[in-house]
Amino acid sequence: MSKDLYSAAGFYEFVDEKKLMGTKCKSCGELYLPPRPLCSACHSEEMDWVEMSGKGKLEAFTVTLYGPTRMVEAGYSAKNPYCVGIVRLDEGPAISAQILGFDLSKPEEIKVGTPMQLNFIIGRRVKRRRPTSGSKPHSA
């Protein structure tokens, strides 16, 4: 049902199926990730789901020592920091995601432009059973 709405609920339902889904405007072809029900470019209301390849490049990142409660509850701390960044997908749109696969003790060696491959973090959920982190690209 949520999948008919081109909404966050629909997006996260697909994430549960390990699919990264955006929407494509039927009128002008503009591609959106996350999905949206209304085209920002031409204001058309006609959308289609479209699956993303999950391949892309790291565009910006940070290694966070003091995270929000949900990351602290997942075991992260100043002594065990995590990397989060923005990955530009080959299809064009970019997405916020936790970044895995780097040595976080040497953040200066993490390079913008590193190829990324989508992965899914299973089981980290918040209240109301909504999946918290849809995607987790890691360095390829």
Added chain:
Amino acid sequence: MAAKRFNRGVALVGAGMSSFGAFPGKTTRDLFVEAFKEMHASVDKGFDPNDIDECYFGNYSSSQFEGQGFTAPFIANAVGMNPRPAIRAENACASSGTAVRLGITAIASGIADMVLVGGYEKETDQPTEKVTEILATASDNLYENVAGFTFPGLYAALATAYMHKHGATPETMMKVAWQNHENGALNPKAQFGKKISDFIKMKQRSAEKRGKPIPEWDDDMAFLRDPRANPVISWPMRLFDCSPVSDGAAAMLLVAEDMAHNFTDKPLYIRASALASGVPMHDRSDLTTIETATKAGEVAYEMAGVGPKDIQVCEVHDCFTMTQVIATEDLGFFARGEGWKALEEGRTARDGDRPINTSGGLKSKGHPVGASGAGQVIEVWKQLRGEAGERQLPGEPTLGMTHNLGGSGQVCAVHIFERG
């Protein structure tokens, strides 16, 4: 989004602020009363508060910080403004830049002749982690927070994109902090009105008191490079790259231009008011700029009929150090990729050719988010009237600008002021 004109002119004739800092026991009402009293005293020829027509207040989230929602009528009550219209503007850290704009448009429309505008925030009652979470509700709750982004994290990510493209380094950011603390040390209202060398002396005195070995650093930059003195918060951002958690308020009096001289012989005329909204960070095509700031800046210049070269005083939204560098490019003071060099060459220092954040900026002065945009206007007021004391810019500047970001830069309010 083209520049439009005011139906009639608007002037700033009074401005005041509380100190910014941590004030246990004081509420936003207390802080705003302090700002109001200073504003009242600043109006050269005096005024009767009963003549005020409307009130516009910036406040991000007293509901989360103080457990008090719906603050506009309470604040209006605290300064004797009921039953006048009182409206709270919420645009995250650009809330009071937005309130200033609403006050201006009320007068420009003709519905009001005199308007009280300002902003207030009370953050320090909450522990730091809670403050971080409250601020994070202004980022994308559906797609950014869930990945682990905090506000320092979002702006740190912008910094990595900027550094990668243009060659700036973490040293650039340390130099922003150094410069803003040099300015803030001359601002008696600043929360951390201390130079980096003052922080060094504090650490040394504190060690001496506790009978510990006294730490030494070769110079101010060595202190900022030392991870014990300046720890990483969200790489590449360290403690001294982040603006503080603050309490504070600011207030000002706007009037119709043709009334300005009833209040003062030194009014500031509003030459431009621009506000832009934008997309969350992951939706931007370029992470080395903040497009709302570029857009609001362009509209403001067009509205005022001036260009970046004409601006002599400018307060930019340095919520994090690299943001200041990016702001100086977004506003057209420097070409893309040149802002960090200009900073490192000292061009944005108080004695440089393009002084930025003479108040100390949010970094040193403090960042009570709902009051920060209004606080910027207070500095422009002082500088353009020659009342900025030890930090006064030479040459009797006449044209000033404020740049107030909201959230991760999803909103930017830009105003231009001219001394009459």
